[in-house]
Amino acid sequence: MTKDVSKHDNAAFYNDEQLFHALQVRKSTRTYNGVGLTSEHLQLIKDYLQDEKQMTGVFGHTFRIEFMNDINIDEQISTYGYIKEFKAILMAISKPEPSALFEMAYVLHGLVLQLTEAGVQTVWLGGAFDHKDAIGVSGIQDDEIIAAVIPIGYESSKKRLLFDYIAPVILGAKHRKDMHTVYFDGDFNTPLDENTTKYYEALDLARRAPSAKNKQPWRVIIDEENECLHLYALFSLRDEVGTGRKQYACEPEYLDLGTYFKSLELGLRHQGLEGRLIIKDPLIEIPDDLDIVYIATWIED
Numbered sequence: 001m002t003k004d005v006s007k008h009d010n011a012a013f014y015n016d017e018q019l020f021h022a023l024q025v026r027k028s029t030r031t032y033n034g035v036g037l038t039s040e041h042l043q044l045i046k047d048y049l050q051d052e053k054q055m056t057g058v059f060g061h062t063f064r065i066e067f068m069n070d071i072n073i074d075e076q077i078s079t080y081g082y083i084k085e086f087k088a089i090l091m092a093i094s095k096p097e098p099s100a101l102f103e104m105a106y107v108l109h110g111l112v113l114q115l116t117e118a119g120v121q122t123v124w125l126g127g128a129f130d131h132k133d134a135i136g137v138s139g140i141q142d143d144e145i146i147a148a149v150i151p152i153g154y155e156s157s158k159k160r161l162l163f164d165y166i167a168p169v170i171l172g173a174k175h176r177k178d179m180h181t182v183y184f185d186g187d188f189n190t191p192l193d194e195n196t197t198k199y200y201e202a203l204d205l206a207r208r209a210p211s212a213k214n215k216q217p218w219r220v221i222i223d224e225e226n227e228c229l230h231l232y233a234l235f236s237l238r239d240e241v242g243t244g245r246k247q248y249a250c251e252p253e254y255l256d257l258g259t260y261f262k263s264l265e266l267g268l269r270h271q272g273l274e275g276r277l278i279i280k281d282p283l284i285e286i287p288d289d290l291d292i293v294y295i296a297t298w299i300e301d
């Protein structure tokens, strides 16, 4: 799709409506065709990474997104053979603080959607890359981690049985949890009746966001009366955080909530609903047996 200059204040980027389309068509790609990015696509990445508005998170934390082009996978960053033939990669570097991780993923998923709309494929990787390799090429500080990397390129027409067909089936990649499993009405004991919420379209679409192991850890309490959405994360991958092979450098759920909120916000805007994100825990009772943590609240303007 061509960029629509008239609807966006910065002609370098696709507008919200175009990104709404990207939300619907994006999927992870694990086998690339080995072709380098075009100059137009390189420019899109460069413009995004230099654009203050695009790079500003919701709470003003700092993080770094490094871009590496023309890389040699075998020598520079191993994905254990899991992701093939990409030539470029984004690295998400931050202090391991929940809000910073959430915001970084929100910003980076904005770039993923820009790339999707431009016809460039991506895959978020939290565990399936060699952290030692990545640290070697990124020059991170002692108090920083590489929370995720995103190989970028063009999908190969030659797909691999194990990684392109079987892995998505195991992950249930196309599958998303039902709305009443992740959305609640007022408290965690009352699943949302999707017919009664005015946020239906946005909530429905936001479930397409990518998440580690497709766990979809977002849980949202809808407070229709006060026109706000309380965002929580349900943790299930804490045991897989560490420094070993295929482990996550941080709880990936914080990143998942970032990709989710980017998607939710686009869906809300598509419905004509503007709002802002604040951190003010509504202190809603959390069931004892669930590892759920409050993240933030979206309030309609």
Ligand SMILES: Cc1cc2nc3c(=O)[nH]c(=O)nc-3n(C[C@H](O)[C@H](O)[C@H](O)COP(=O)(O)O)c2cc1C
Residues within 6 Å of the ligand: 026, 027, 028, 123, 124, 125, 126, 127, 128, 129, 148, 171, 172, 173, 174, 208, 209, 210, 211, 212, 213, 214, 252, 255, 256, 259
């Ligand atoms: C924070 C994060 C970490 C991820 N880590 C990996 C990973 O290590 N390996 C992998 O193959 N996919 C990884 N994924 C991709 C998910 O498996 C994928 O998004 C999910 O299965 C849904 O499929 P889809 O992206 O095609 O919609 C990750 C996604 C996110 C958001």
